[in-house]
Amino acid sequence: xxxxxxxxLSLLGLLVCGLLGVLAxxxxxxxxxxxxxxxxxxxxxxxxxxxxxxFTEARYTRHPSQADLHxxxxxxxGAFDHFPSGSLLAxxxxxxxxxxxxxxxxxxxxxxxx
Amino acid sequence: MSxxxxxxxxxxxxxxxxxxxxxxxxxxxxxxxxxxxxxxxSLTLYSNALRSEAxxxxxxxxxxxxxxxxxxxxxLIPPGYxxxxxxxxxxxxxxxxxxxxxxxxxxxxxxxxxxxxxxxVADGSIMVGEALARERGLARNNTISFRSYSGKLFSFExxxxxxxxxxxxxxxxxxxxxxxxxRFFEYPDGHYTxxxxxxxxxxxxxxxxAKLTATLPDSRPILREEVQRxxxxxxxxxxxxxxxxxxxAILAFAILAWEKASGLSAxxxxxxxxxxxxxxxxxxxxxxxxWEGLLISLTAFLxxxxxxxxxxxxxxxxxxxxxxxxxxxxxxxxxxxxxxDGLQVATLFFFTVFPYTAAILVxxxxxxxxxxxxxxx
Numbered sequence: 019x020x021x022x023x024x025x026x027l028s029l030l031g032l033l034v035c036g037l038l039g040v041l042a043x044x045x046x047x048x049x050x051x052x053x054x055x056x057x058x059x060x061x062x063x064x065x066x067x068x069x070x071x072x073f074t075e076a077r078y079t080r081h082p083s084q085a086d087l088h089x090x091x092x093x094x095x096g097a098f099d100h101f102p103s104g105s106l107l108a109x110x111x112x113x114x115x116x117x118x119x120x121x122x123x124x125x126x127x128x129x130x131x132x
Numbered sequence: 133m134s135x136x137x138x139x140x141x142x143x144x145x146x147x148x149x150x151x152x153x154x155x156x157x158x159x160x161x162x163x164x165x166x167x168x169x170x171x172x173x174s175l176t177l178y179s180n181a182l183r184s185e186a187x188x189x190x191x192x193x194x195x196x197x198x199x200x201x202x203x204x205x206x207x208l209i210p211p212g213y214x215x216x217x218x219x220x221x222x223x224x225x226x227x228x229x230x231x232x233x234x235x236x237x238x239x240x241x242x243x244x245x246x247x248x249x250x251x252x253v254a255d256g257s258i259m260v261g262e263a264l265a266r267e268r269g270l271a272r273n274n275t276i277s278f279r280s281y282s283g284k285l286f287s288f289e290x291x292x293x294x295x296x297x298x299x300x301x302x303x304x305x306x307x308x309x310x311x312x313x314x315r316f317f318e319y320p321d322g323h324y325t326x327x328x329x330x331x332x333x334x335x336x337x338x339x340x341x342a343k344l345t346a347t348l349p350d351s352r353p354i355l356r357e358e359v360q361r362x363x364x365x366x367x368x369x370x371x372x373x374x375x376x377x378x379x380x381a382i383l384a385f386a387i388l389a390w391e392k393a394s395g396l397s398a399x400x401x402x403x404x405x406x407x408x409x410x411x412x413x414x415x416x417x418x419x420x421x422x423w424e425g426l427l428i429s430l431t432a433f434l435x436x437x438x439x440x441x442x443x444x445x446x447x448x449x450x451x452x453x454x455x456x457x458x459x460x461x462x463x464x465x466x467x468x469x470x471x472x473d474g475l476q477v478a479t480l481f482f483f484t485v486f487p488y489t490a491a492i493l494v495x496x497x498x499x500x501x502x503x504x505x506x507x508x509x
Contacts, residue, residue, distance in 0.1 A: 022152075023144035026427055033434035040441045044470035051469040054297045055188050061298050063192035065246065066229055066328045068359050070186055071261065071303035074242050074460045077233055080304070081244075082366055083359040084197065084206075084326075 140423070143416070147423045150403065161388065162432055168385050169436025169484050170443070171451075175374055176476050177444045178452060179367045181468035186363040189301065190356070194328035195337050197229075197354040198344060211322030213348070217329075220343050222336035228324030230313050234278065234306070239267055241461035245306045247313035255309045257291035263303035263462045265293045280316050288312070296465070303464035374455060389488050396495050404496070408504035417500040418493065425489035433485050437477070445470045 061067070073079035151158045198217075200207050209228060217226055230247035243264060253259055260270060270276060270290050277287045294302045313319065329344075331337050341353040396404075404417055443449060445468060453463075 021141070021145050022148035023141045026144060026148055027141075030427070030430060030434070033431065033438065036438045037434055040438060040470070041472055044445075044472040047470050051467075055185070055469065057295070058189040058298050058301055059192040061192075061294075061301060062189050065248070065305075065307070066194050066227075067301055068190070068193045068197060068354075070190075070300055070363070071244070071263070071305065071462075071464055072300070072460075074244075074304045074462045076242075079460075080233070080242065083354060083362040084199070 140419075143420045144423050144427070147420050147427065150420075151424065151427075158428070162428055164385055164388065165428065165432035165484075165488075166436040166439070168382065169433050169480070170439045171378060171381075172484070173437045173440035173480055174443050174449060174451065175378075176480060177440055177470075177472070178449045178468070180473055180476060181444065181471045183364055183367050184471045185300065185468060186367075187360055190360055190363060193356055193359055195331040195334075195356050196329040196341060196344070197359075198327040198329060198348075199352045199354065200326075200348075201350055201352050206326075208320075209324040209327055214324075214327060216348060217327070217344065218347070220340055220347075222331050222333060222340050223329050224332045225330040227328050229326050229328050230310060230319065231325050232313075232317055236278070239461055241267070241304070243304045243306050243462075245308060245313060245316070247310040248307045250309050250311075253291060253307050253309045255311050256287075256289060257309070258288040258312075259292045259294060259305075259307040260290055261294050261302040261305040261464075262296040262299045263464050264306065265290070267462060278316070280318070282318055286312070286316050299464040300466040304462045374452070390491055396499055401499055404499045405504040405506075408500065414497075414500040418496055421492050421496040422489065425492040426485075429485040429488040433481060436484075437480070441470070441472070444468070 068083050069081045071080065073082075078085035198209075200209050200213065214226060214228060217223070232245050234243045234245050235241075236243055241264075248259075258276070265271065268276065270293065272290055272292060274290045275287055276290060277285050279285050288308065294305065294307075308316070314321070329340065331340050337355055337357075341355055344351055344353050407417055408414075443451065448465075448467070
C-alpha cells in the first residue's frame with residue numbers, strides 16, 4: 019500500500035502542474051484572442067465608441083465615461099448615489115419587476131408591426 | 133533518497149495520519165478554505181481580465197470627446213459650434229457624432245442608436261448588435277419596426293448583425309444612417325450629440341482640452357485617458373462591492389482558521405507531550421506542524437485557484453453574473469482573455485497560505501518547549 023505522503027505529494031504535484039498549465043494556457047490564449055481584440059479595437063476606433071455595453075439599464079451605466087456632471091457615477095464610479103437617501107429609497111417597483119420577466123423572441127410572430 | 137528527504141516524508145506520513153484522526157474537522161476546514169480561495173481568486177481573475185480587455189479595446193476610442201453642457205446637463209451641439217473650435221493646433225480631425233438611447237417596450241430594454249455615414253449603412257437599413265439580435269430573434273434581411281418618441285412607426289431592414297466577438301462593445305448597438313437617425317429622433321438639422329476630436333500627439337491632448345475649455349466655456353472635454361480610468365475604477369468598485377459582501381465570510385474563516393491553527397486542543401497537546409516523551413525534538417514537532425499547515429493551505433490555494441480559473445474563463449463566471457448584470461435586460465455574452473497576473477497570484481498566495489502556516493507556529497512552539505510531563509497531565 020502506498021505511503022500517505024506519496025498520495026499527498028502526488029496530489030500537490032498534480033495541482034502545481036495544473037497551475038503551470040493554466041499559466042501556459044493564459045499565455046497561449048492571449049495570442050489566440052489577439053485577432054478578436056484587434057478587431058474590437060478597430061471597431062471602437064471606427065465607430066468612435068467610448069464604453070463597454072456591460073450595463074445597459076441606464077445612460078450613466080451604459081456610458082459611465084460620458085455621463086453628465088450631475089448624474090450618478092460621475093464624480094467617481096464608487097459614488098453610486100450622491101446622498102445617503104439613495105441607499106434608503108428602493109428602486110421603483112416597476113423597474114425591478116420588469117427585470118424578472120422573461121422575453122421570447124417575437125420576430126415573425128407578430129401580425130402587425132410593433 | 134537522502135536522509136533529510138526521507139525524514140520529511142516520514143514527518144508528512146505522521147502528519148497525515150494525525151490529520152486523519154480528526155478527519156471531519158480537517159476536511160471541513162479544507163473545503164471552506166478552498167471555497168474562500170475560489171471566491172477571492174474568481175473575483176480577482178474576473179476583474180483583472182475585464183480591466184485588461186477594457187484597457188486594450190478602449191485605447192482605440194477618440195482622444196477627446198467634446199460635450200456641451202446646459203444647466204449642468206449634456207445638451208446638443210448647435211450649428212456653428214464645430215466652426216467655433218476653429219483650427220486648434222494638434223487637432224487632426226473633428227467630427228460631430230450622433231447617438232442616443234431608445235427604449236424598446238417589446239424587450240423592455242434600452243438600445244444605443246448611433247448614426248453612421250451613408251457609405252456604411254444605407255437609408256432604411258440598420259446594423260444591430262448580437263445580443264439585441266438574439267433577444268429579438270433577428271437575422272440578416274429581417275425587418276423590424278420601432279415606434280419613435282414622436283409616435284411614428286419606422287421600419288428598418290437588418291443589413292447585418294455585428295460580430296458576436298464584439299458583443300462586449302456592441303450588445304445593444306443599432307447603427308443607422310444619419311438621415312434615418314435625424315428623422316427617427318426628430319433631431320434638428322445641423323445639431324450633433326457631441327464632437328469627437330483626433331489629436332495626433334498624445335502629449336498635446338491636455339493642451340487641446342485646455343484650449344477647448346477656454347474657447348468654449350460651456351463645453352466639457354472628456355479625454356481618452358479619463359475614459360480608461362473610469363473603467364479601471366468601475367471594476368475596482370464592483371470588485372469592492374463583492375468583497376464587502378464577502379467580508380463577513382472572510383472574517384468567519386479567519387476566526388475558524390485562527391482557532392484551528394492557534395488554539396491547540398487538549399488531545400493535540402497530549403500528542404505533542406507523548407512525542408516529546410518518546411524522544412522527538414522540539415524542531416521535529418514544529419516541522420511536523422509546518423507540514424500540516426503547508427499541506428492544508430497549499431492544497432486549498434492550488435485547488436481554489438484552479439477552480440476559479442475554470443469558473444471564470446471556461447464557465448463565464450456564472451456565480452458573479454447576477455451581480456454584474458444589475459438591472460440590464462440586454463447582457464452581452466463574452467469570453468474573456470485569460471489574463472493571469474503573476475503579482476496577483478503572489479498576493480493571493482501570501483494572504484491565504486502564509487497567515488495560516490504562520491498562525492500554527494507560535495502555539496506549537498509554546499507547547500513543544502514545555503515539559504512533556506506537564507503537557508500530558
